[in-house]
Amino acid sequence: MAEKFKEQGGAATMNPSRLERWLTSKVMTRLSQTSSVKARHAKGERARLKGGTSHRVHYFHQVEDGYSHLAAQLLMPLQARYDIELRCHLVCADRKKNVPEPALLARLSRYESQLVAPGYGLVFPDHPHEPDAHHVSLATCILAAQSPETFPEVAATVGDALWAGDGARLNHLAEAHGRTAIGQAEAAVESGTQLRREMKHYSGAMFYYGGEWYWGADRFYLLEQRLAALGADRQPERGLIAPRPSVRLPQQRDNKAFTLEFYASLRSPYTAVAFDRTVAFARDAGITLELRPVLPMVMRGVPATREKGMYIFMDAAREAHNAGVPYGNFYDPIGDPVRRCYALYPWAASQGKGVELLSSFLRHAFALGVNTNTKGGLRKVVEAAGLDWTAAQAHRQDTTWESLLEENRLAMYQAGLWGVPSFRLLDPKGQAVLAVWGQDRLWLLAQKLCEVVD
Secondary structure, three states, X not given: OOOOOOOOOOOOOOOOOHHHHHHHHHHHHHHHOHHHHHHHHHHHHHHHHHHOOOOEEEEEEOOOOHHHHHHHOOHHHHHHHEOOXXXXXXXXXXXXXXXXXXXXXXXXXXXXXXXXXXXXXXXXXXXXXXXXXXXXXXXHHHHHOOOOOOHHHHHHHHHHHHHOOOHHHHHHHHHHHOOOOHHHHHHHHHHHHHHHHHOOOOOOOEEEEOOEEEEOHHHHHHHHHHHHHOOOEOOOOOOOOOOOOOOOOOOOOOOOOOEEEEEEOOOOHHHHHHHHHHHHHXXXXXXXXXXXXXXXXXXXXXXXXXXXXXXXXXXXXXXXXXXXXXXXXXXXXXXXXXXXXXXXXXXXXXXXXXXXXXXXXXXXXXXXXXXXXXXXXXXXXXXXXXXXXXXXXXXXXXXXXXXXXXXXXXXXXXXXXXXXXXXXXXXXXXXXXEEEEOHHHHHHXXXXXXXXXX
């Protein structure tokens, strides 16, 4: 497993050995099982009780990151509601290979934060441009001066001023709450970043508790559920502070003039979690689904580190469990299996079975544990999609998919989207009314559709 998720670069022709593929698949399947997760939680709780320590939650704040500002607004409610010890750390953007398009991700964080904030009862201003560098530096100096007790309140207040571009207010906050010298602030950021690195993560807006990571507002509900299950909720009769918004479809269900572009990948755990739900969403909302598959990042030379691979797979398992989606019986399809399935995709699409083929592949690879690197495994995928295996043989060497997937990738990046699964909702004139990234954004798509339809 360690070998599988080590840093990988130049992976356009990546193909693990049969042993590597089998070993990775077995280990990741075992780690993601609900019973294994519960066992790890129980072991961690026993160790905490034996050591007589509190429920200690770490939070890692990246000042110029939009998602971090949303998370910062949850710190005070978290501390007030749950019997925890909260430790906050400043971090910088990852400088390793976990973020291949840092500028694109930073822009997306500002755009998406404005969209998702109301759904979680939070606020984020319209801020398409990077925050002023001087303001970021001053905000960092203020936060570096805070004690564990004052950081939660000051982080949210400083973030409000930073994202409003209010330099005068930042200066006032510096006078009121103190500030460090720039060198001390930089040292605090480096210290927090080093701690995050030692704890095997790479992102800002992250909460850590008991061996697991929880990303920002979008995974806050999972952290709350875990703390509540341990009896740390001081007000268990109340609902969650930031529950995942529900998917509410428009009353009008004849919306074929609207199109949902769905950017998906065959080796993406998050795509596996979202695929069938997205198909059902489009069907139930009465909109036209346009599937736009792309090549997996690591197969087009984008590096991936072990910690990123581990986090994504385990986080996807939690999301799948909460969504009631079969997931976790995994047999890694990276390399040739993905290419072979994509070779059949143009033919399958011409038969009206393109969606069915990719759905079947993801289900077999991520939920049924089928080795799609064998002829028998691929045959199961094809036939389960309602396609004829004999007829498929004439298309196994097709290469037209390569230009199609590259066209889709370029369109995805042009839309300002960073990874898969991503979505673009188009109005009857073909104009984008929403573009978002992530399997946890169906509620936002539904909300926007209600706005433009009902």
